[in-house]
Amino acid sequence: MNSIITAKDLCLWYGSAQALKNIDIDIPEQSITAFIGPSGCGKSTFLKTLNRMNDLVPGVKITGRVRYGKQDVYAPGLDVNLLRKEIGMVFQKPNPFPMSIYDNVAYGPRTHGVKGKAKLDDIVERSLRDAAIWDEVKDRLKKNALGLSGGQQQRLCIARALAVGPKVLLMDEPTSALDPISTSKIEELAMGLKEKYTIIIVTHNMQQAVRISDYTAFFLLGELIEFGGTERLFSQPERRETEDYITGRFG
Amino acid sequence: MQNSSISTGRKLYIRLMKGLCCLSAAITCGVALFLIGYVLVKGVPNVTWELVSTKLSYLDGTIGILPDILNTVYIIIATLLIVLPLGVGAAIYLTEYARNKRLVAVIEYAAETLSGIPSIIFGLVGMLLFANTFGSCLLAGALTLVIMNLPTVMRTAQESLKTVPQSYREGAFGLGAGKWRVVRTVVLPGCVDGVVTGCILSAGRILGESAALLFTAGVAHTLNDFFSGLGSPGATLTVALYLYAREPRPGAAEASFAIAAILMALTLVINLAAALAGRYFKKRSAL
Amino acid sequence: MQKQQRLAETIIHGVFLLLGLVTVGCVLLITVYLVLSGIPAIRQIGLVDFLLGDTWESTAAEPSFGILPFILTSVYGTAGAILFGVPVGFLAAVYLAKLAPPRVKAVVESAVSLLAGIPSVVYGLVGMLVLVPGIRRLFHVPDGASLLSAIVVLAIMILPSIIKVSVTALEAVPSEYEDASLALGATSIETYFRVSAPAAKSGIAAAVVLGVGRAIGEAMAVMMVSGNVPNMPSLFQSVRFLTTAVASEMAYSSGLQRQALFSIALVLYLFILLINAALNFFLKRDKER
Numbered sequence: 001m002n003s004i005i006t007a008k009d010l011c012l013w014y015g016s017a018q019a020l021k022n023i024d025i026d027i028p029e030q031s032i033t034a035f036i037g038p039s040g041c042g043k044s045t046f047l048k049t050l051n052r053m054n055d056l057v058p059g060v061k062i063t064g065r066v067r068y069g070k071q072d073v074y075a076p077g078l079d080v081n082l083l084r085k086e087i088g089m090v091f092q093k094p095n096p097f098p099m100s101i102y103d104n105v106a107y108g109p110r111t112h113g114v115k116g117k118a119k120l121d122d123i124v125e126r127s128l129r130d131a132a133i134w135d136e137v138k139d140r141l142k143k144n145a146l147g148l149s150g151g152q153q154q155r156l157c158i159a160r161a162l163a164v165g166p167k168v169l170l171m172d173e174p175t176s177a178l179d180p181i182s183t184s185k186i187e188e189l190a191m192g193l194k195e196k197y198t199i200i201i202v203t204h205n206m207q208q209a210v211r212i213s214d215y216t217a218f219f220l221l222g223e224l225i226e227f228g229g230t231e232r233l234f235s236q237p238e239r240r241e242t243e244d245y246i247t248g249r250f251g
Numbered sequence: 252m253q254n255s256s257i258s259t260g261r262k263l264y265i266r267l268m269k270g271l272c273c274l275s276a277a278i279t280c281g282v283a284l285f286l287i288g289y290v291l292v293k294g295v296p297n298v299t300w301e302l303v304s305t306k307l308s309y310l311d312g313t314i315g316i317l318p319d320i321l322n323t324v325y326i327i328i329a330t331l332l333i334v335l336p337l338g339v340g341a342a343i344y345l346t347e348y349a350r351n352k353r354l355v356a357v358i359e360y361a362a363e364t365l366s367g368i369p370s371i372i373f374g375l376v377g378m379l380l381f382a383n384t385f386g387s388c389l390l391a392g393a394l395t396l397v398i399m400n401l402p403t404v405m406r407t408a409q410e411s412l413k414t415v416p417q418s419y420r421e422g423a424f425g426l427g428a429g430k431w432r433v434v435r436t437v438v439l440p441g442c443v444d445g446v447v448t449g450c451i452l453s454a455g456r457i458l459g460e461s462a463a464l465l466f467t468a469g470v471a472h473t474l475n476d477f478f479s480g481l482g483s484p485g486a487t488l489t490v491a492l493y494l495y496a497r498e499p500r501p502g503a504a505e506a507s508f509a510i511a512a513i514l515m516a517l518t519l520v521i522n523l524a525a526a527l528a529g530r531y532f533k534k535r536s537a538l
Numbered sequence: 539m540q541k542q543q544r545l546a547e548t549i550i551h552g553v554f555l556l557l558g559l560v561t562v563g564c565v566l567l568i569t570v571y572l573v574l575s576g577i578p579a580i581r582q583i584g585l586v587d588f589l590l591g592d593t594w595e596s597t598a599a600e601p602s603f604g605i606l607p608f609i610l611t612s613v614y615g616t617a618g619a620i621l622f623g624v625p626v627g628f629l630a631a632v633y634l635a636k637l638a639p640p641r642v643k644a645v646v647e648s649a650v651s652l653l654a655g656i657p658s659v660v661y662g663l664v665g666m667l668v669l670v671p672g673i674r675r676l677f678h679v680p681d682g683a684s685l686l687s688a689i690v691v692l693a694i695m696i697l698p699s700i701i702k703v704s705v706t707a708l709e710a711v712p713s714e715y716e717d718a719s720l721a722l723g724a725t726s727i728e729t730y731f732r733v734s735a736p737a738a739k740s741g742i743a744a745a746v747v748l749g750v751g752r753a754i755g756e757a758m759a760v761m762m763v764s765g766n767v768p769n770m771p772s773l774f775q776s777v778r779f780l781t782t783a784v785a786s787e788m789a790y791s792s793g794l795q796r797q798a799l800f801s802i803a804l805v806l807y808l809f810i811l812l813i814n815a816a817l818n819f820f821l822k823r824d825k826e827r
Contacts, residue, residue, distance in 0.1 A: 261728070264727075264728070265725055268727050269727055271629050272632050272633035272637055274629070275625070275626045275627070275628075275629035276629075276646050278626055278630070279626070279630045279650060279653070279697060280646055282697075283649035283652050283653050284649070286653075286656060286664060287652070289664060289668065337557055337560050340553070340554055340558070341554075341557045341558045341560060341561060343554055343557075344554035344557055344558030345558060348551055349558065357562060358559070358561055361562040361565040362561045363817075364811070364814050365561055365564060367751050367810055367813065367817070368807070368810055369756070369806070369810060370755070370757065371755065371757040371781045371784055371785055371803070371806075372568070372572070372803055372806065372807055372810070374785075375572075375788070375803050376567070376571050376572065379571050398564045401560065401561055405561065429547055430547055430551070431546065431547055455655050458657065459657030460657075461657065461659050461758045462658070462785060465785065465788075466788055466789070489758075492657075492660070492663060493659045493662070493758060493762070496663050496762065507663055508663070511663050511664075514657050515656065518652065518655040518656055519652065522648065522651050522655050525651075526651075
């Protein structure tokens with residue numbers, strides 16, 4: 001397996017509180033990796049170090065190393081904006097911009113300098129198709145995105161993230177605000193997307209991790225306790241803490 | 252990642268917009284600084300004890316602004332005395348008594364409309380309503396200002412009433428207190444901060460007001476005590492500034508600058524007071 | 539005892555109801571008075587001649603009362619003030635809401651409150667003694683007291699309202715929108731202008747409308763810098779606004795002239811009501827979000 005993202009000895013502090021402790025991980029490409037663990041375990045924080053969204057939080061200090069391919073993510077000369085173009089993100093709460101569906105998807109490409117209606121039309125259609133929402137919205141591309149249902153909004157957000165052509169898609173509990181039917185649609189979508197993309201998904205829901213992920217990482221109190229193939233991790237956990245968690249003894 | 256940084260076009264756009272934002276903020280600050288500096292430099296040397304302690308004398312050809320200062324003080328006091336009960340009462344009605352949502356909407360819409368009306372219109376209506384019935388005098392001016400400041404006082408009182416926790420009221424009702432008793436003992440003390448803020452804001456507005464007073468309070472520069480002042484016409488500082496600014500009389504321009512400096516200093520004081528009051532009440536309500 | 543108390547409560551309730559209705563009464567009173575005193579002159583002069591007549595000679599032997607010059611001056615003056623004031627105000631608001639470090643923000647904000655608190659006669663005085671001669675010298679015109687001076691003064695005077703309302707609107711934009719934009723690889727500046735500002739557009743529109751209301755209603759400052767001659771508006775000529783038309787002749791007017799001044803006030807009032815309605819529309823739309 002080829003790894004696409006590697007973290008080495010990664011630590012993160014919010015002010016004086018340490019939120020991540022010496023994380024070492026190699027995330028394989030074109031697969032789905034799930035981050036699981038109880039709330040406050042650092043799984044979302046770690047996710048956000050991968051596209052440097054933590055930079056926005058005041059008082060954050062990070063040591064150690066994160067690599068995306070050969071690129072050092074925290075190298076001083078690196079352009080964060082181009083990094084985020086490569087590593088897209090989908091948030092917990094669907095957050096389409098208060099604009100038309102078309103403009104939502106076209107926002108990223110436009111920002112990165114794509115011009116011309118034909119080109120944009122093409123990208124918008126392709127992204128919406130990839131996000132399995134094209135058929136539902138193709139007749140109302142000019143309508144405000146806030147008129148869509150929650151599940152549709154989340155798939156639109158996925159389309160928006162795909163439109164800039166990322167290699168990696170970070171998903172931060174993308175279904176926690178959705179109903180079961182919308183959730184299963186997003187799960188199906190994620191499984192289809194791993195043909196082309198590497199997906200890292202933070203989830204609260206262990207069934208979800210089992211259903212869709214190839215690899216699972218278990219976090220506890222800022223530490224990466226265990227990482228491995230999902231089937232193996234859930235059937236034969238190596239660590240006591242993992243077993244306690246997946247058997248529901250805490251969390 | 253093929254490229255190492257975003258395109259030059261984007262960089263230019265970012266730099267341009269950032270520059271424009273900073274420039275605009277700088278212009279705003281620059282204008283404010285210039286206004287303070289210019290008015291104080293031109294005005295302060297003209298603020299003499301003689302100017303602020305005497306009245307205008309056509310015989311000696313000297314200008315004194317004591318009457319104008321007193322008129323300003325009188326009109327602020329008179330306006331606040333009338334507008335406070337009205338505004339706070341209206342706020343209490345809206346937050347404590349009103350059950351009819353439609354009526355609340357109508358009252359709030361009226362308040363919004365009132366706060367959007369230009370002062371020259373208040374001046375005109377004040378002239379028709381008050382000055383034409385009992386002559387132009389400070390009281391006519393004060394009544395006009397009452398209408399103008401009513402929305403401000405009402406809104407600030409309303410805001411602070413909203414911060415009185417519902418549990419206090421429930422607690423008082425639970426003890427078997429009547430509505431009026433609850434309002435008097437629990438709700439009214441809770442809106443002191445709103446009243447203070449409303450007073451400061453209104454005082455600032457009255458201090459700066461001129462168009463509404465020109466035809467209601469009159470333009471005389473005579474020395475009066477509070478009660479005879481209310482019944483006789485008199486110019487406030489702003490009106491006096493306006494009158495002296497267009498007078499060719501020697502010393503008039505200096506007098507208007509002196510008044511401008513005094514007004515500017517008072518504006519600074521009022522802004523400071525408003526900021527301090529805001530901070531104080533915020534701290535207190537956080538406790 | 540019980541009965542007495544209930545009676546007292548009813549009376550107190552009634553008193554508060556009356557106090558609550560004072561505002562409504564004031565608005566009605568103002569409206570009725572303006573309509574009653576504004577209609578007669580319009581009737582006598584004729585609505586078309588009054589609104590569209592281009593000469594105002596109220597004290598001539600054969601007086602004519604056309605207020606088109608005032609209407610146009612007010613419209614142009616306001617438009618000019620908006621043209622200068624809105625971009626500066628909006629950009630300064632973006633700076634304050636998104637870019638400024640906390641300390642700098644506090645300083646700029648106090649400058650903004652100061653600008654809001656300065657009495658209009660002080661603006662007028664400084665305009666009269668700095669701006670008017672400056673414009674005369676800069677553009678080599680015979681008199682600097684002109685529409686342009688008024689526009690500059692008005693643009694400065696509306697800045698604080700535009701800045702304050704826009705800052706509130708920009709700060710209310712949910713951070714999720716901004717996060718989404720940043721996660722797509724947009725820079726923070728691109729995010730503020732392409733996501734935050736469009737998301738705050740109702741609030742910013744309200745700021746503009748508020749600015750329009752302030753500008754069209756300002757009297758004293760404008761009176762001191764605009765020369766106050768009832769010309770048709772032109773950038774370097776002395777002009778008279780709706781507000782200053784009322785203020786400048788009221789002191790000595792009588793008869794039809796006086797009534798015509800009330801009619802002007804009525805026209806101004808209608809403008810303001812229209813602006814208020816627009817303001818309400820934008821604010822309401824913002825709240826519904």
